[in-house]
Amino acid sequence: MTTSEVHTPRGPVTRKDVARHAGVSTAVVSYVVNGGPKKVAPATEAKVRDAIRVLGYRPNATARALKMGSNRTLGLVIPDSSNPFWALLGHAVEGAAARRGYALLLTNSDNELDTEMRHIRNFAARQVDGVVLASVVFEPDLVELEGAEIRPVLLNHSAVAPGFNSVGVDLEAGARLAVEHLIGHGHTRIGLAMGITADNNADGREAGWRKALEAAGLPEGPLARDVFDRAGGYAAGQRLLAEPERPTAIFASSDMQAIGLLRAIREAGLSVPEDIAVASFDGSIEAEYSWPALTTVEQPVWEMAEAAVSALVGETRNEAPQHRIFPTQLRVRQSCGCP
Amino acid sequence: MTTSEVHTPRGPVTRKDVARHAGVSTAVVSYVVNGGPKKVAPATEAKVRDAIRVLGYRPNATARALKMGSNRTLGLVIPDSSNPFWALLGHAVEGAAARRGYALLLTNSDNELDTEMRHIRNFAARQVDGVVLASVVFEPDLVELEGAEIRPVLLNHSAVAPGFNSVGVDLEAGARLAVEHLIGHGHTRIGLAMGITADNNADGREAGWRKALEAAGLPEGPLARDVFDRAGGYAAGQRLLAEPERPTAIFASSDMQAIGLLRAIREAGLSVPEDIAVASFDGSIEAEYSWPALTTVEQPVWEMAEAAVSALVGETRNEAPQHRIFPTQLRVRQSCGCP
């Protein structure tokens, strides 16, 4: 029994405990843990490392965050993390953040502006380093963030809000791709199952559908507007099928809507693609496993997430805001009529 | 122009700025913001509230967390947040946490033990108040948490690890429900498309399938083991269909596997439920919109999430760990042969 008995602290182990155990000052512990900013003698470093291991010391990230002004955390707001498209986006953003050593606070807005603003305010209070907004977003929200010196990235479809970073896809070009493909199959009455967006009928997908028809000299087919999920697509489908002149092809503004649409078509005793051809937008896995497999416009979700995160954590602070628009790609499967 | 000109601070606004602006001490600002622990005169409170509004003060949650020892954050580890079942669970946990004023750090383990442990360590460093583990989880991991005084909840299928809180469903009873329903349709050769678990062939679903067959005096059908997603179900399906004596019904251990299974069956030129009946486990929305709609054993995901979160943030600190097992419910649709 010696007088230099190890004192096992009861609470969580702090830097101070390590310092005492190793017989050095707290500064040295810091230097060892962070490898800087000052050098430490090898012998001393060994003592400290020993003490850390013995005591099971784990630096308190909260304290570090307070001192450094960053807790290496990003926030993400999406409408509904159980919707496969948003789920994939969330997964991609989480991955991109994790790869850079950032953690991700994920929240659902349920498409409610209040909820979204509450989350944004919460993020601001928590001093996150950046926020990826893929939800409702009205400009007023963003002011909240400015005061808190938090960088936002808009990761939604229509890139609005000049002065803020944004990442999106070329909705119009993508939609044209799909509709032109349907036209290529000989269809002349092509309907649209459109989602509901904040700035209605200003959506690129709708414009793309319209322009593709116009360019081919075709009349505008029927249009049904409903929410962006399976149930919305189902309801929109029922309305489109009830049209006096039924369309022979339908473009859906999301894969989820297409899934609901397929169900509505089947329930009407019709088959895809024989009676009605279908194409949609997003390129989620579910489109691949539906019956028939959906021809869909694929968004480069992983690249988009990567771009959004790098705009937030990059060294590009105080640079001019960037607007990145990614191209889409048509994934041809069976629902359009291809073999 | 007066000498008591407002000094607009350049950095983020702190309590000190508010105090100066309102002509009071920082303590009073604190009392106003938190409504305690000491009373403040109405007139003073008004001054402070004014200053807060004018300056746009937002208390720094990180500093608060350091002082209070809690940052009102929970961690969640799931295998893959883009898998619909985990996505739903994530959504439910996020909701349950948000309702209690907690934020949620979401991470994916991709079924890799190292990744999971890295996340757990990261959670520990960040001093989260609790961790919901719905992933690989070997006991060694949990030791990490003990040292950090963080409460874990195991939210996986098979409730293991005595000494830790856990929330799960009665896998065996659920599987029996489904298989017995298939038996009720007159099937005698019932196969199993089983997922791959850490403790293989100890999974309740497999046991339930076996016991239901045994109880009905039926022979064990063919069994194919593969991963818990669409691709796994597809591969398992192909193997089951290649069996010398093809099963007339198949129970899949997850909805995702069933989706892949349906595809394999269709590609083999067979139809569901005429040639092969299918039932599965989980009760995700995708099962409702598949073709044909899947008969599935529904897990009460929202209740489970609620239970998990309340075990973490509850006042039940230092109580004996709880093990909650929820019952499942059979959702009958068309894939089993029901009209």
Add this chain to the structure above:
DNA sequence: CACTGCGATCTACTCGAGTCAACAAAACGC
């Protein structure tokens, strides 16, 4: 008038870690 009592407010310390200025000791040059 002195004294208590009480409500309102302020001062000062705390949480745990980062880091700079200051300093001691060792190493070097001549």
Add this chain to the structure above:
DNA sequence: GCGTTTTGTTGACTCGAGTAGATCGCAGTG
């Protein structure tokens, strides 16, 4: 031998907020 650099270590201050304990002013009482 003495001055000078180098190397290693430390004490002390900081981040922003919570709150106990001290202090102040004022009303009520004997």
